[in-house]
Amino acid sequence: MKGCLDVFIKEEDRLIVDSVRTFVNKEIIPVREDIEKDKEHKLVGQILHGLTKLGLIKAGFPEEYSEMKRLSAIEIFLISEEVARGDVGIAVAQAATRWGLSPMMLGKNRVLMDKFLPIFCEDETHLACFSMTEESSGCDIENLSVLHGKTIKTRATLEGDEWVIRGTKRFASNSGVSDLYCIACQTDPSQGEEGIALIYVPASAEGVSFGAFENKAGLYGDRNCDIYLDDVRVPREYRVSGPGEDAKIIRRNITAGRLGSAAMVTGSARGIFDEVLRYTGERMVAGKPIRNHSMSAALLADMAIGIETAKAYYLQVAHMLGHPERYGEASSAKMLSRASIAKVYATDVTVSIANKAMELMGSYGYMKNYNVEKYWRDSKEIQLWLGGAQLGRLDVARGYYDL
Ligand SMILES: Cc1cc2nc3c(=O)[nH]c(=O)nc-3n(C[C@H](O)[C@H](O)[C@H](O)COP(=O)(O)OP(=O)(O)OC[C@H]3O[C@@H](n4cnc5c(N)ncnc54)[C@H](O)[C@@H]3O)c2cc1C
Structure with missing residues (x-):
């Protein structure tokens, strides 16, 4: 999926995403099966700590607290996508800290920011x-x-x-x-x-x-x-x-949460696609690799269509969120509607991709050590939370007419 959307993704965005990709490939993908056995959350804690050490949480703070360049909305969502490609639960835990801290920044509450942001800057093990x-x-x-x-x-x-x-x-x-x-x-x-x-x-x-x-x-x-x-x-x-203001901030957080959900499931879909492409290229049925049968190719093509479309649309909405003067505030019905389109589409597509990937992999797709079923279980909840598929659709419609 490299090379997509240069218009939204700048060179500096690619640098930070590349560093996260390297971390995910080295520190998450080799141990992702162990995360489910990690009852004490020691491994999870280590991984989250490693990600935070890359500066990914404090770079979301105003520069006077973090002393580093602030991440754009696009960078934040690309990072979530990349982490979710390795493990969706880790991406959720990391994004939840950002989500928990953002209201004090959106409300520009100096007392809260002065008291708590330095603590989160100093110690990377804190969660919110x-x-x-x-x-x-x-x-x-x-x-x-x-x-x-x-x-x-x-x-x-x-x-x-x-x-x-x-x-x-x-x-x-x-x-x-x-x-x-x-x-x-x-x-x-x-x-x-x-x-x-x-x-x-x-x-x-x-x-x-x-x-x-x-x-x-x-x-x-x-x-x-x-x-x-x-x-x-x-x-x-x-x-x-x-x-009135606190309600507005909840609305903004719901819009951002739905868009972040779209980014995370897009990462999950890419993780599934990597697995299914590799497996179906190696496994032979009726004398040739599974993916060389035209029925399989059609399913794989549908997966690619879903992933590319989900990614392009969530990035478009992230770009809109970064330009409220042109597209409206994140708390508006219009922006909630656009973020909900991104979430509803990306989650539906990802759950369907997981389902189809398991079909293409036969019973191996159902086995834990072939990784796909985990993405399926992880991504399903993203479809259910933050309003689920039904309220999400109602909020989409509300962005277009008075419902
Ligand atoms: C792993 C995980 C992480 C979570 N993280 C957070 C978090 O960080 N913060 C937080 O506050 N919550 C969090 N949640 C909670 C989650 O957002 C809620 O569970 C979710 O919004 C759905 O609420 P509910 O389960 O009570 O379902 P209900 O509200 O009972 O809704 C059930 C179903 O009814 C339908 N429905 C609902 N409203 C309408 C409507 N108006 N019209 C038509 N149909 C409708 C939908 O199909 C919906 O899915 C999390 C949940 C899980 C499992």
């Missing part, structure tokens, strides 16, 4: 988490334009100079292993979006505890559990912004 989902509300919380955050049950009450937070969050990436949590709370459901508050909670705060890790089909590099917030007190300044 962005937590919206609750037991009774997943898509409904993400369905802001219809439900306006009224179903968020986690309550935040201002008492003097402190927020007091009570509630339970579910499933968020990096939960139970993060140092810092950005929690979507409601101050007053009757206020709708004006009542939404995004508040940072350090894992060390009194009243924070965690449930057992979820037992998932895939994405082992990412950890997920319930987060219990039992009258947790944090300073008033730990709220990202203010009424």
